[in-house]
Amino acid sequence: MKEVAQVYELIKTHQPLLLLHHQPQQLAYSLLTQAMRALNVALSVMKHLPPASASASASAAVPVNMIKAEEAPANGSATPGHDASAADGGDNLHAVGKATRRSSAAKKRRINGEDKSSWFQLTTAVPHEDGYQWRKYGEKEIQGTHFARSYYRCTYRDDKGCQATKQIQQKDNNDPPNFQVTYSNDHTCNFFCTNRIINNSNSPDLHSLTVNPDDDAICNKMIKQEPQAAWLPPPPLATISTNLDETPALHVCQEMGQQLLETTMMEEALVLGVDLDDPYFNDPQLLFLY
DNA sequence: CATATTTGACCAAG
DNA sequence: CTTGGTCAAATATG
Structure with missing residues (x-):
């Protein structure tokens, strides 16, 4: 529901811009990419839903790879961030031997604990195409599995402090293999602030499109003008x-x-x-x- | 040159 | 100790 609602809001919000924008193709591309990502997630989830009954007690049909979303405890804990101390040039000696390497990295890892703020899983054949840009930062053989697990973080983590991460693990060798994808932490990189839009900053005619903070203001304005239905009834x-x-x-x-x-x-x-x-x-x- | 991936080491938790 | 998540140097890519 969350993903579908996201698609709806996305289209509702951007449709006016799409029609009025100077570079509608670029905007359309990014909008469609977003929508496809969310729909892909939603479809993957629905595919694993038990048929219809929806009886909450139907515990037998527990979908294995289903949403397991949990909300953050609403504390301000969302931003562990970089500990201010970590940034200090704490390289004691210049000989950064393997001993002093990463001397005081304040790591937190509480998988089964409470502090994984939010996450959900899904199974898909196309784990990489979700509309976001990810950067791989690790790979690990996981016991009891036949395939290594890959670890990704949002490309814009350093720019925007976006803490979203993603794990991909192949589950089988079917013709289109199935992958289990685990998303953690929502993206805090804004849609328009990230240039997931094809962005060639050298090209002058794209200039009006890229990264424009005003776009958000325009969107909000339009939403407020038309709170209910989609924006335009076709004349x-x-x-x-x-x-x-x-x-x-x-x-x-x-x-x-x-x-x-x-x-x-x-x-x-x-x-x-x-x-x-x-x-x-x-x-x-x-x-x-x- | 900048940016992304690979890969062994590091480290917290169990 | 083992395990899984992360770091970062080395390497690859454009």
């Missing part, structure tokens, strides 16, 4: 012909204006200063939105 097609000279313009009734102006979309667009070369102008519906 009745019949009223929008490809001939913009004949398509009546939409007017907003303001308190003073009792009489509506009789204009066309073309006239209105020109009044608004629409660039005739703008791609929106080629699509009457987009122009309508514009």
